[in-house]
Amino acid sequence: MAQSKTAVIRSDLDIVIARTMARDTARALGFGAIDQARIATAVSELARNIFLYAGTGNVTVREVEKLGRKGIEIVCEDQGPGIPNIDLVMQDGYSTSRGMGMGLPGARRLMDEFVIRSQEGVGTTITCRKWRN
Amino acid sequence: MDSSLRIPILKIGDILIASIQVALHDASAVQFKDDLLQKIHDTRAKGVIIDLTALDVVDSFIGRLIADIAAMAGLMGTRVVLTGLQPAVAITLVELGLELPRVLTALNLEKGLSVMQRLTAEIGDGSV
Ligand SMILES: Nc1ncnc2c1ncn2[C@@H]1O[C@H](COP(=O)(O)OP(=O)(O)OP(=O)(O)O)[C@@H](O)[C@H]1O
Ligand SMILES: [Mg+2]
Numbered sequence: 001m002a003q004s005k006t007a008v009i010r011s012d013l014d015i016v017i018a019r020t021m022a023r024d025t026a027r028a029l030g031f032g033a034i035d036q037a038r039i040a041t042a043v044s045e046l047a048r049n050i051f052l053y054a055g056t057g058n059v060t061v062r063e064v065e066k067l068g069r070k071g072i073e074i075v076c077e078d079q080g081p082g083i084p085n086i087d088l089v090m091q092d093g094y095s096t097s098r099g100m101g102m103g104l105p106g107a108r109r110l111m112d113e114f115v116i117r118s119q120e121g122v123g124t125t126i127t128c129r130k131w132r133n
Numbered sequence: 134m135d136s137s138l139r140i141p142i143l144k145i146g147d148i149l150i151a152s153i154q155v156a157l158h159d160a161s162a163v164q165f166k167d168d169l170l171q172k173i174h175d176t177r178a179k180g181v182i183i184d185l186t187a188l189d190v191v192d193s194f195i196g197r198l199i200a201d202i203a204a205m206a207g208l209m210g211t212r213v214v215l216t217g218l219q220p221a222v223a224i225t226l227v228e229l230g231l232e233l234p235r236v237l238t239a240l241n242l243e244k245g246l247s248v249m250q251r252l253t254a255e256i257g258d259g260s261v
């Protein structure tokens with residue numbers, strides 16, 4: 001199994017580092033230019049959410065395989081305030097920070113699989129995957 | 134903030150040209166917006182061309198910033214043309230859910246300049 005890479009998110013500079021890491025990994029795994037952009041953009045959204053809402057957290061990228069299909073898995077985890085209502089935050093336009101409320105629903109559209117686990121006061125873990133054609 | 138990350142803004146005639154050559158982190162993107170709006174104000178430029186050829190990611194933050202620049206420039210009577218948006222970036226922007234309705238785009242800087250010349254000719258020169 002291929003090894004994973006992790007970026008620690010502490011500042012807005014780390015958002016750039018995380019998405020560059022994800023893009024480089026996607027390219028190495030053979031994803032095309034459009035998928036690389038989708039993956040990097042999704043990571044940018046999720047890493048920014050960590051920075052904005054939790055302060056710090058981690059973004060981990062690794063290769064995955066299912067039924068002979070190769071893909072990339074991205075896990076974004078933080079020990080921030082958590083998300084009380086996941087259905088609500090997945091709606092386009094919902095934001096508690098006067099953002100566009102586009103990050104989470106947009107990242108879900110850009111990836112093939114997208115799972116949020118979150119508990120108030122404990123933190124949030126978002127796992128998403130994209131499969132190579 | 135690291136001032137070396139400031140994006141240069143050139144003035145050519147009535148038009149401002151900014152070419153973003155580095156990955157933008159949030160603070161430098163906000164700095165760019167402030168610098169550009171200030172320069173539009175100071176120069177009364179009729180048009181602004183923002184070249185994004187080097188950007189491989191435009192996420193909701195940068196997307197909104199560009200939309201804000203276009204809206205604010207519009208209020209000052211200044212047209213905005215984006216050039217060099219990579220196809221993969223354009224596709225991703227739409228899938229993300231972000232359309233830039235007020236913003237005109239052109240394939241590259243050269244085409245952007247001719248679009249801008251036509252636009253600013255329509256506006257006319259009020260100063261005589
Ligand atoms: N890691 C997180 N921890 C706690 N709350 C979060 C986290 N990520 C997102 N949220 C909550 O979900 C809401 C929606 O997030 P989303 O990224 O979709 O939009 P936004 O960040 O508000 O705006 P945009 O991403 O468009 O700039 C946020 O406003 C915030 O309240
Ligand atoms: Mg967000």
